[in-house]
Amino acid sequence: MKKPEVAIVGIGITKQAKSMDTNTIQICQEAVQKALDDAGMNMAEVDGIAARWPGPGGTELDPGVVDWTGIFGKPFRWVGDTYPQGIPGLLDAAAAVSFGLCNVAIVFGGQAGVLKREHLADYTQPTNEFVEPWGLFTAAHFAMVAQVYFQKFEPDRLKMSYIAAEIRNAGAQNPEAVMYEKGPYTPEDIIQSPKIAEPFHLLDLCLATEGASAFIITSTERARDCPQKPIRILGGSSEWYRQQYVNPVRYDEVKNLGKEAFQRAFKQAELGVEDIDLFELYDINTWEIVRQFETLGLCDEGGGSDFLFENGIGANGKYPTNTDGGLLSFSHTGWGGPNLKVIEAVRQLRGQASGFQVQEAKHALVTGAGSGAQYFNAAVLSV
Amino acid sequence: MTPDNPGMLTTKFWDEARNERLVRPVCGRCNTSFFSPQILCPKCQSGKWEFQKSTGKGSIYSYTIIHRPPDDDYPNPYIIIDVELEEGWRMYSRLIDCSPSEVRIGQTVKVAFQVFKGKMLPFFKVEED
Numbered sequence: 001m002k003k004p005e006v007a008i009v010g011i012g013i014t015k016q017a018k019s020m021d022t023n024t025i026q027i028c029q030e031a032v033q034k035a036l037d038d039a040g041m042n043m044a045e046v047d048g049i050a051a052r053w054p055g056p057g058g059t060e061l062d063p064g065v066v067d068w069t070g071i072f073g074k075p076f077r078w079v080g081d082t083y084p085q086g087i088p089g090l091l092d093a094a095a096a097v098s099f100g101l102c103n104v105a106i107v108f109g110g111q112a113g114v115l116k117r118e119h120l121a122d123y124t125q126p127t128n129e130f131v132e133p134w135g136l137f138t139a140a141h142f143a144m145v146a147q148v149y150f151q152k153f154e155p156d157r158l159k160m161s162y163i164a165a166e167i168r169n170a171g172a173q174n175p176e177a178v179m180y181e182k183g184p185y186t187p188e189d190i191i192q193s194p195k196i197a198e199p200f201h202l203l204d205l206c207l208a209t210e211g212a213s214a215f216i217i218t219s220t221e222r223a224r225d226c227p228q229k230p231i232r233i234l235g236g237s238s239e240w241y242r243q244q245y246v247n248p249v250r251y252d253e254v255k256n257l258g259k260e261a262f263q264r265a266f267k268q269a270e271l272g273v274e275d276i277d278l279f280e281l282y283d284i285n286t287w288e289i290v291r292q293f294e295t296l297g298l299c300d301e302g303g304g305s306d307f308l309f310e311n312g313i314g315a316n317g318k319y320p321t322n323t324d325g326g327l328l329s330f331s332h333t334g335w336g337g338p339n340l341k342v343i344e345a346v347r348q349l350r351g352q353a354s355g356f357q358v359q360e361a362k363h364a365l366v367t368g369a370g371s372g373a374q375y376f377n378a379a380v381l382s383v
Numbered sequence: 384m385t386p387d388n389p390g391m392l393t394t395k396f397w398d399e400a401r402n403e404r405l406v407r408p409v410c411g412r413c414n415t416s417f418f419s420p421q422i423l424c425p426k427c428q429s430g431k432w433e434f435q436k437s438t439g440k441g442s443i444y445s446y447t448i449i450h451r452p453p454d455d456d457y458p459n460p461y462i463i464i465d466v467e468l469e470e471g472w473r474m475y476s477r478l479i480d481c482s483p484s485e486v487r488i489g490q491t492v493k494v495a496f497q498v499f500k501g502k503m504l505p506f507f508k509v510e511e512d
Contacts, residue, residue, distance in 0.1 A: 128419075129393060129397075130393075130418075130419045130474065130475065131475060133499065133500070133502070133504050134463050134475050134476055134477050135449060135452060135453050135457050135461060135463065135477070136463060136475060137453070140447050140449060140463055143447035144445040144446065144447050144463070144465050145445070147445045147446060147447055147488070148444075148445050148488065151488050194450065194451075195448070195450045195460075196449070196450055196451050197447045197448070197449050197450075197451075198447055198448040198449075198450075199447075246419065247418070247419060247473075248444070248465040248473045248474065248475055250444060250445070250465070251445065
């Protein structure tokens with residue numbers, strides 16, 4: 001494997017909120033325009049698109065389904081029907097540019113006008129006939145994986161809660177986070193929040209919010225003429241274990257999900273985990289952060305909570321993690337939510353963080369999904 | 384990809400459930416029990432499988448206690464379980480007639496059919512030793 005000669009040259013992010021008085025297409029278009037402005041480009045130059053095709057609205061030919069060529073009034077050379085967005089979208093687009101299928105690819109996603117307050121988001125409740133009758137939802141799948149870990153290793157609940165508190169406190173200081181000024185939280189606050197799906201409490205779990213984000217990928221050669229510092233995509237890999245949220249997902253089968261993806265991503269990047277300055281990890285719940293650090297090999301299975309508590313994951317910690325407030329506090333916009341990890345990594349590496357800024361960060365690790373989803377992906381980004 | 388007739392794989396499962404029989408697909412070639420029903424056996428990719436009756440006995444691989452029910456038909460809290468059946472297959476279900484403080488990983492359970500939202504469903508109960 002050789003290092004790909006591709007870079008992220010533009011990012012765009014709209015306002016993020018619990019619910020918005022607009023629609024998915026408009027909010028996505030807004031993010032696209034911001035990314036184009038950031039890259040110093042216009043849509044005429046974009047010839048690749050990964051935004052779910054022909055979605056959002058589903059891939060069936062139902063009324064209301066989006067044809068992005070129709071929205072943007074132009075044809076494309078490359079179309080990625082990438083689900084979800086985030087790292088799979090990033091890597092697909094990087095591959096498309098590397099192979100010459102397109103010169104400039106835009107990856108975007110988000111949602112608006114779809115979430116109703118006080119209700120679980122529809123997309124977290126699959127309608128599968130062997131799932132729905134039991135009252136299962138996304139957090140419950142993850143909870144059943146975590147429960148086995150909790151029984152086996154009996155982690156210190158207060159130390160694990162430090163992780164949620166620290167990530168949420170980063171969001172509380174970030175004016176762009178949905179949960180801005182919500183906090184600060186102590187580990188005790190996390191444990192004292194209502195139980196939702198044991199072993200998880202309310203403050204252990206990610207948000208379901210609205211907003212959109214976009215990023216633009218092109219060759220390092222073209223990137224030299226863009227106004228922003230290019231952020232290189234040095235390596236990345238994915239693991240697809242099973243279809244998500246249908247068949248029972250088991251701790252013993254998915255506990256190391258991501259291990260191989262990490263190894264491949266680091267090998268391609270010619271870096272090791274010790275070179276990473278910034279961890280933008282998929283924090284669908286507190287425990288997934290612990291599992292990912294264990295899978296990275298930085299600590300033993302069962303020892304992640306103690307390890308992170310002792311080393312620190314905040315602004316002054318050894319492993320700055322989810323610096324924008326993460327999915328717990330910044331935002332999680334459904335199928336477009338995984339993009340937010342890439343956006344925050346780019347902002348940090350450029351020195352343009354909206355929340356706290358990690359000084360002189362050079363290499364970032366970004367991840368997507370996790371054990372309960374039965375797939376995982378990782379990428380290494382660099383200035 | 385969805386099968387041409389999405390119901391064809393699972394109709395028999397629910398027909399049998401109405402008669403309080405728990406069934407699972409068993410491969411005609413390699414004898415593997417699997418769940419949920421899918422077109423090909425996950426072990427040998429044979430399309431020749433049939434539903435066979437399960438003893439309905441198994442153990443709890445994992446569980447979660449839910450404190451935020453989707454609607455008023457659910458008790459609060461309720462217990463979702465991942466059951467490992469005797470024949471080596473597994474499914475999600477709900478544990479009923481059990482106090483949340485008494486559920487444990489590894490507990491022996493047995494299927495217990497009950498109507499929920501107008502449909503006969505295979506719930507599970509703790510099996511006393």
